[in-house]
Each structure stands twice: as structure tokens, then as C-alpha cells.
Amino acid sequence: MLDINELKFDQKGLIPAIVVDSVSKKVLTLAYMNKESLKISMEKKLTCFFSRSREELWLKGETSGNYQHIVSITADCDKDALVVVVEPDGPACHTGEESCFYNGVFENPELKEFSLSGLVKLIEGRKIEKTEGSYTTYLFEKGLDKILKKVGEESTEVIIAAKADDKKETVYEIADLTYHLLVLMIQMGISLEDIHKELASRHVIDKKVKQEKMT
Helix, strand or coil, rough: CCCHHHCCCCCCCCCCEEECCCCCCCEEEEEEEEEEHHHHHHCCCCCCEEECCHHHHHHHHCEEEEEEEEEEEEECCCCCCCCEEEEECCCCCCCCCCCCCCCCCCCCHHHHHCCCCHHHHHHHHHHHHHCCCHHHHHHHCCCHHHHHHHHHHHHHHHHHHHHHHCHHHHHHHHHHHHHHHHHHHHCCCCCCCCCHHHHHHHHHHHHHHHHHHHC
């Protein structure tokens, strides 16, 4: 691991820190750290920044409750910038937005970015707005039993495709199953973060089991 003394802070003793959501991979904010705030961040495992306007340290979430739990901190090749991957307790922006970067400037329609979190928001919108002619809205209107039936059907389709050793068809059916599972999650109030945390906890358990087997 890199020693923080090897990092290149600017003439004011600061280094930019790009904060990224560990689940959605969305850039949440760009802030600055000095050596002291970086040390605090590593000790507390919570983001601590240096406010250039107030010229003081501030622990993100100390007043709002929107703490950012640090997963990892990585320096770039020049060692003069950081990427801080976090699990946020709430919005990163003081406006209440999830990310400070929400003012669109340009988007290439031919290369529009796809993300699971974006798909989740779209599905959530279909549940709230009840868009006429939308299959997603139709599922929500029919309720849990219909959604569960579709999850069961798509699970079967995945099994059939995989049993036939048809990779292309299996990918297609897994995509269908994933979509219907997301609908089920939203119907039940389950978030991607909930699944991420559950998988992360199992990862820790799995490591322990492996270590026990080796001893």
C-alpha cells in the first residue's frame, strides 16, 4: 500500500478527492483533503475533508447524518489525486441530490450510459406515474402474485437455456430475469444497496470459512 507521505499535495497542502458510490459507481462529489483530514478519514473510515471556503476540517455527515463509509482510497499514477469509494448513508449534495453532479451539459444519444441504478429509477417511475401502455406499470397494477409468477417463469427459461448450453439465449433470459427481479425488489421496497450489503456480509463469511478449512 502507498504511504500517504508519498502523495503530492499542492502548494496549499491539499489533494483533490473524487468520491464514488461503491454500488452505483456514480461520482458523488469532488472535495479536497489535506494530510490531517486524510489521516482522520482512514482512522474513522469516514470521509473527512478540508473546506477551502471555511478553511477548516469537516467530517461529512456530522451535521446531516449523511456519513460516507469508506470502502477504499486509491491514488492516481501521479499521486496527486484520490478516488474515494464509499457506501453513503444519504445524499452527497447539500441540495438533497444523491450526487453533486446533476446538471447535465451534454449527452451523446448514441452512447447513452446504462446502469442498474438508472434502470431501477426508471422502474420506480413506472410504479409512481402509472404510464399508460407500460409493461412495468402493468406488472405493478397486477400486484405481487403476477410479479412472482413472472420471476418463476423467467427462472425456468434461464434453466432451459443454460441446460441447452446456449450462451446467447442464457444471457437473454438472465437479462429478463434480472429485470423482473428488480420489479419485485421495488414492489417490496428492497434496494440495490440492500442486496449489496447482504452479498458483502456473505463475502466476509465466505473468507472466514475458507480460512477455517485451511487451518
